[in-house]
Amino acid sequence: MSKDLRISVIGGGAAGFFAAIAAKNHNPLAQVQILEKTSHVLAKVKISGGGRCNVCHAEFNNRKLAEHYPRGEKFLKKAFEQFDASSTMEWFEQRNVALKTYPDGCVFPLSNTSQSIIDCFLREAKKLDIELLLHHGIESIEIQETGDFILKTKDKTISTNRVIVTTGGQPKLSGMHWLETLGHPVIPPVPSLxxxxxxxxxxxxxxxxxxxxxxxxxxxxxxxxxxxxxxxxxxxxxxxxxxxxxxxxxxxxxxxxxxxxxxxxxxETKESELRDKLENTRKVHGGKMISNQCPFPIPARLWIFLLSKNEILATSRWNEVNPKQINKLVNTLLNDRxxxxxxxxFKEEFVTAGGIDLTEIQVQSMESKQVPGLFFAGEIMDIDGITGGFNFQAAWTTGFIAGKHAAL
The missing domain is CATH 2.40.30.10 (Translation factors)
Structure with missing residues (x-):
């Protein structure tokens, strides 16, 4: 390991911190820095999950875990072999962040606040002597003949050996132009959640x-x-x-x-099953007011709204509803348009489909196939998951792999 190795992580979000910490853990002699263009870090971690931070999802079958990603399923299935949901939970618990798994599989900090996750990252970065540079937005990146990189911000020029890009999803293609200049194809971004x-x-x-x-x-x-x-x-x-x-x-x-x-x-109730239930309700509760006798597990206000949508008076008795009204009600319950x-x-959590084309990234290392020494992690890649902790899991997984291999 060389103490002269310099690793620059561009982006102070979830993937950026995880990549920086992984790099320093795998090569304690390396000089690791995080460059963040704004005045604060881990902004999305702060607001995610209503301020609670849905850390990951307790799905420990990696094939099934990968199925929760509209973009990146095959790529992540291989990546999870190196760092998966169980790895995530172990990582945080080893750093004294207690976690709680809810019945739906979502995992949150036991403290019920995202600040526990933010504090953990800041402690780790300080302990590992990772340099944090705020107000350092990258304006250009140049590749030297030696294979090193020159990063230019508004006020500073930085020479570095490895670069990990973790700038997150970009709302516009123009936000990734500086990466396109390196010859990297970018899939145009569109909103996902x-x-x-x-x-x-x-x-x-x-x-x-x-x-x-x-x-x-x-x-x-x-x-x-x-x-x-x-x-x-x-x-x-x-x-x-x-x-x-x-x-x-x-x-x-x-x-x-x-x-x-x-x-x-x-x-997923089928029409035949629904008609049987309605017929049985007519027989058993024929004299009861239809608004007071809903045979389905839906809120009373919605039931009354759906009745009025089909011109069925709330004061009608079940035995007064004619076949035509029943047919319309069946269709509304099953195919309401x-x-x-x-x-x-969604709740200020901006997630995009699009980014760096996964075919241009080595899944075993997150290194660019085009530019040696350039790595990617998080949503800057064409990866996005559904809600439930899946987007953070992708950030932890790709950040860990990128940091580890950038430090070699």
Missing amino acids: FTFNMPEEPIKEFMGLVVEKATVRIEGQKLLGKGPLLITHWGMSGPAILQLSAWGARILAEVNYQFSILINWLD YQVQGKTT
Whole structure:
């Protein structure tokens, strides 16, 4: 190991810190620095999970873990062989960050605050003598004949042996132009995690209402989202919607976020099963008011809204509902149609589909196939996951591998 080895990590986010710490742990003699263009680091860690930080997901089968990434599944399945979800949990617990796994598999710090994760990284960086340079945005990167790099910021020129790029998802292609100048093909970025805007839909009046198990499809596509669905003052959100936004990121961008969705309010209930339940309800509760006798696990306010949508009076008795109304109600419960007209970023957590083409990166090291000594980690690559801790897991995994191999 050479004490003269200089490693520069561009970007002070989750992947950047993890890469820097991994580099220093694998080569204590190396000089490691993090360059961050803003005045603060780990911004997305701070706000993620509602300020709690969903560290990872307790999925310990790497093949199944990789299936949660719309972009990067095959690439990450190989990468997880070096650092997976169990590695993540062990890493934090070894550094006295207690974790808690919830029934849905999401893993959070036991403290229930993202500050525990931020403090852990800052402690590690200080202990390992990693240099942190704020207000150091990279304006250009040059490759020397020796294979070393010259990084230029507004006020400084830095000579370094290895570079790890961890600048995260970029909202515009222009944000990655400086990497394109190195001959690296970049896949144009589009938003990945977002909620659906429905300005013309009256269901918005029920903001805050949650259906725990719903299935949502994009009309005309095979894309499917499952899980809790949240009605907001602008439209719809929740895991079922966010899954669709991730898997359909490019398709929805192509139609300028103007499309229709079909909702099965009863999860995966089939028509025959639904009709049997309705018929049984008519027989057993025929004299009861339909608004007071909902046979399904959906909120009462939603039930009344769906009845009115089918011109069924809330004061009607079950035995007063005619076959035509039943047919319309069946269709609404299983294929309720809503028009989407735009999107909203999910809780300020900007995630993109796009970035450095994975075919140009060596999965075993995260090193560029084009430029020796140049490494990538995190969302700057064409990798993105659905909600549930998967995007952070990709950051930890790729950051660990990039840091380790940059230090060799």
